[in-house]
Amino acid sequence: MITVENLTKRYGAQRAVDDVSFTCEPGTVTGFLGPNGAGKSTTMRMICGLTPPTSGSATVSGVPYRRLGNPGRHVGVLLDASAQHAGRTGRETLALAAMTMGLDTARVPERLARVGLNATAGKRRVRAYSLGMRQRLGLAYAMLGDPAVLILDEPANGLDPEGIFWMRGLLREFADRGGTVLLSSHLLREVEAVADRLVMIGGGRILTQGDKDVLLGAGGTVVRPEDPAAFDALLRRLELTGSRSADGTVLVQSEPAPIARAAAATGVVLLEVRPAGAGGLEEMFLRLTGTTDPTEVTR
Incomplete structure (x- = not known):
């Protein structure tokens, strides 16, 4: 141990x-x-x-x-x-x-x-x-x-x-x-x-x-907002919390559809909306570290 x-x-x-x-x-x-x-x-x-x-x-x-x-x-x-x-x-x-x-x-x-x-x-x-x-x-x-x-x-x-x-x-x-x-x-x-x-x-x-x-099996939705402050305000109205990653995306514990509908109704622009965990370890690594090249993990 x-x-x-x-x-x-x-x-x-x-x-x-x-x-x-x-x-x-x-x-x-x-x-x-x-x-x-x-x-x-x-x-x-x-x-x-x-x-x-x-x-x-x-x-x-x-x-x-x-x-x-x-x-x-x-x-x-x-x-x-x-x-x-x-x-x-x-x-x-x-x-x-x-x-x-x-x-x-x-x-x-x-x-x-x-x-x-x-x-x-x-x-x-x-x-x-x-x-x-x-x-x-x-x-x-x-x-x-x-x-x-x-x-x-x-x-x-x-x-x-x-x-x-x-x-x-x-x-x-x-x-x-x-x-x-x-x-x-x-x-x-x-x-x-x-x-x-x-x-x-x-x-x-x-x-x-x-x-x-x-x-890798964690639920939720990965969202990349154009305006982070506006998206934070939207999450507060929806009574949801988000965890921001180094690459600018936000992990929200919610299904994608409610977030997308609420953003469309309030004029909040979302550049990316997708289920979390779909890309395996490489996707999680890039999201958490903000590294653009997954081979840059050697030290």
């Missing part, structure tokens, strides 16, 4: 992460999403003890990461696949990690094979690996100690479609056995396919979080 409580990180006057709280339960995959500069990587680095928070706390299985004894046996971390020692072979990389964790190095060939790296690949220097191969090696490293928790930042980078499908199955199997996964990825459709819960961050703050099916 991962617990993040009121986590904040300031760099001078700038708040990179601002009062962020969420939990990742055993048996679930949590998709951690946000546009560039949203604070995702900083949050994950604080969870892993690499960046000290200004305030707040983060624990893994009830303990701060830095206080975990032999942390690789409790939590597997993949934050940067390119950080591996380029001069070692894949097999040497895992063997050294196994010795550090007090594990039998005899498990190394099986762990390489589990992530799709055969004996030949295991003997190659990491400098000769493609990005996709480094990602696979990084996953093998993260899972080497049979941890209960995985924290993964963009693990699908460099993988081909078959590799992405394989990774989805690997993470789903891990969670279904009771593991906890925190997954950051710019591949929104893959996150939608594998995640049980979603945490979306923007400007260092939580924009929304909850069960994926609940968030």
Whole structure:
């Protein structure tokens, strides 16, 4: 289990992460999403003890990461696949990690094979690996100690479609056995396919979080008014409330027809009226963050 409580990180006057709280339960995959500069990587680095928070706390299985004894046996971390020692072979990389964790190095060939790296690949220097191969090696490293928790930042980078499908199955199997996964990825459709819960961050703050099916199945109507003030007045007359998003749309808990009829009767111009949730995770991401390019979710 991962617990993040009121986590904040300031760099001078700038708040990179601002009062962020969420939990990742055993048996679930949590998709951690946000546009560039949203604070995702900083949050994950604080969870892993690499960046000290200004305030707040983060624990893994009830303990701060830095206080975990032999942390690789409790939590597997993949934050940067390119950080591996380029001069070692894949097999040497895992063997050294196994010795550090007090594990039998005899498990190394099986762990390489589990992530799709055969004996030949295991003997190659990491400098000769493609990005996709480094990602696979990084996953093998993260899972080497049979941890209960995985924290993964963009693990699908460099993988081909078959590799992405394989990774989805690997993470789903891990969670279904009771593991906890925190997954950051710019591949929104893959996150939608594998995640049980979603945490979306923007400007260092939580924009929304909850069960994926609940968030994507939320009812209501998305409206884009030409004159926001006039539309707010209309909502007050209808005794409805609206939640404004970064892209200028308003989510109203009502069916589309009554809103459209009332707007037409009062001369309020609506540029867009549609049911909420119709576009899946990508639509929700764009609406909440105001990002025009859904691939801009990597940091």
